[in-house]
Amino acid sequence: MGTRSRSLLRTLGRSLCTTAGPTHRNNNHHTHKYLDPNSFVGCWEAPRTPKEAEKRLAQLRREYAKQLKDTRKGYIHEMELLRLEKLRKDQATQEALRIANEERKKLKAEAAKVRAEERKLAQEEFRQTLFKERTEKLENWRMKEKLREEKKKEKSELLRRKSSMWVEESEMEKKLLDVAVATSAL
Template sequence: MATSQLFFRLRYRRCPSLLPPTTPRTIAPFFRSNSTSSNSEAQAPDPPRRRRLPPPRPHKFSEPSDFVGSWNPTDDPREAKIRLGRLHRDYQKHMKQIRAEYAYEMELLGIEKQKKDEARRDALRLANEERNKVKAAAAEIRAAESKAFQEELRQTLVCFFLSLHLSFFVLILKERQQKLESWRGKEKLLTEKRADKNELLRRQSSEWVSEDKLEDRIMAAIIGTTIL
């Protein structure tokens, strides 16, 4: 029995591929025990609190291997060699099946993770689309408000300039009206003066002046000449 166990140990050392694959779950307790022992020895302070992770999924462990304790010693070396070779082949087949199952489980986990990633990406995409819709609606509202404000400002400016132009036009019309009235008054006054002068000349020309008074009238006209 001791010889067979020693042979198995030597065989596994030479062919490490025959050993079952080490998983993080089998290594984690070892590191955890080492870390706890080192912390207890160094008497380090308590580590900071971390976020609690969700509980692990229920895992169905495989049954104990039938190869453990299945070797029966024999006195015939040839038969022992044959049985040992058969045992190695069976163990390799068993490990191949276990690795295939492990690969299948990893593939299922990868598919599940991919589905979760796709669902998360879809949720992010929908959230981004909803956010973009809200932003577009807000932009449209702001554009409509800006357009209404600009239209109102334009109408206000148009009304202001129209009123300013009308007031300026009214002032110009008033000024022209005043100038026209002043010109008409001057023309009327000038016409009246001309009419009075013509009437005076007509009366003076129709008046008979005797010869003895002619010189006196000429002198009076020369002296009393008015400058226009």
């Protein structure tokens, strides 16, 4: 490729870039907000004497310094307002966080109270159940003891009744003999 074709390509590329549509650079030109025209630009008229030129130049410098000082004051004032606004927002955020934390702590404490009450009720119910079971076991034991005592009494009563039918020693030989003869007869 020759230098002529390269330059032709560059020219063609540039023309395509500028005609292709608004790029960032071109778009910025349309959206940029310019400052108002400065009174210093284009205000200088050629003075007649150098002394007059110095005087006017000093006057322009003073006015420029004064405007710059006012602009700086305005900027400082704006920055202070922004700082105060940010400080106020930060304080409001911190206050909201503090209130939210307090609410969360209150809810936590209430939930803990409710759980403690539920636990207390469950323990009381458990104690009542244990007491009821113990009472039933004691009653069951007493009933069994009573039945044992009654059986013992019945046994001793039966033994007493049977012992009333006991044979005297003098008659015992005669009864033994009768029993022995009765069994042999069978």
